[in-house]
Amino acid sequence: MALTLYGYWRSSAAYRLRIALNLKDVAYTQKPVNLKDGVQRSEAHRDIHPQGFVPALADDDGVLIQSPAILEWIEETWPEPALLPATPRERALVRAYGAVIGCDIHPVQNLRILNYIRAEHGQDNDGVTAWCQRWIMDGFAALERMAARDALPGSYLCGEAPSLADIYLVPQAYNARRFGVDMSAYPRLMAADATAREHPAFIAAEPERQPDAPEDGH
Ligand SMILES: N[C@@H](CCC(=O)N[C@@H](CS)C(=O)NCC(=O)O)C(=O)O
Incomplete structure (x- = not known):
């Protein structure tokens, strides 16, 4: 599965996803979105993230947004090592x-x-x-x-x-x-x-x- 992470170096929500993907040893390509220049508010970027934010994570099936939802998706897709405890x-x-x-x-x-x-x-x-x-x-x-x-x-x-x-x-x-x-x-x-x-x-x-x-x- 080819993953593309739309993020920004200092976005803490994108930082969360980078950590999770790294922990699971899942490869991804980064497409930076320059928040300082306002690129996130462009029409082109809103086609990727309708709210005009980062991060977004694209796979072969489309684009996922919202880091809490994406973190849960990562955890369910690659269960090991687990990021949530057992009980x-x-x-x-x-x-x-x-x-x-x-x-x-x-x-x-x-x-x-x-x-x-x-x-x-x-x-x-x-x-x-x-x-x-x-x-x-x-x-x-x-x-x-x-x-x-x-x-x-x-x-x-x-x-x-x-x-x-x-x-x-x-x-x-x-x-x-x-x-x-x-x-x-x-x-x-x-x-x-x-x-x-x-x-x-x-x-x-x-x-x-x-x-x-x-x-x-x-
Ligand atoms: N709840 C969202 C928050 C996303 C968010 O706020 N992203 C920030 C960067 S950390 C952003 O894109 N800000 C752009 C702006 O404020 O114009 C998530 O967790 O994905």
């Missing part, structure tokens, strides 16, 4: 980490939201950074409490091996560092993030290693 209760726990990040933290610090608060609510770089920090810290505080209360033993966020929880955590922690969040308040998250970032599948998925990453890092 329904543990699976719900892992999915909850993903939902806190994917539904509650990440959406409010997206490019289109940041452009909007700049253009319509007069925010400068400091205002935008403060906005991002606010919502990341709010969500990370909750995740840290979850990690303290509902930990599954192991050095990853939910156990001895990478799971969907790490696939959501690492890109979000990357964004947090980018926006200058003080990570020392979240020791459990940071320990799991450090463990995962040593895994070759996570290393290969790092934004700066992607074909469209600019040399100056911006």
Whole structure:
């Protein structure tokens, strides 16, 4: 099956898919969509992703969108190594980490939201950074409490091996560092993030290693 990932080097939703595909050792070709230049809003790109976002993943049958749905599709299509634990209760726990990040933290610090608060609510770089920090810290505080209360033993966020929880955590922690969040308040998250970032599948998925990453890092 030939897979094409429409993404952007610094898109955290695309970063999730790169990690998952790498963990499953599934090959894919990347087609970068330059979010900085607004290519995502073009008519041509909306034929691929009707919302005008990345990521999208094309296979021989068509195009899939929405990283949570695509991650589940990847897990069902290539079950090994499993990204979800064995029991329904543990699976719900892992999915909850993903939902806190994917539904509650990440959406409010997206490019289109940041452009909007700049253009319509007069925010400068400091205002935008403060906005991002606010919502990341709010969500990370909750995740840290979850990690303290509902930990599954192991050095990853939910156990001895990478799971969907790490696939959501690492890109979000990357964004947090980018926006200058003080990570020392979240020791459990940071320990799991450090463990995962040593895994070759996570290393290969790092934004700066992607074909469209600019040399100056911006
Ligand atoms: N819920 C979507 C979110 C996708 C999303 O927000 N993508 C961002 C990049 S991480 C994007 O394309 N932003 C373009 C924009 O805001 O104009 C998913 O998980 O796939």
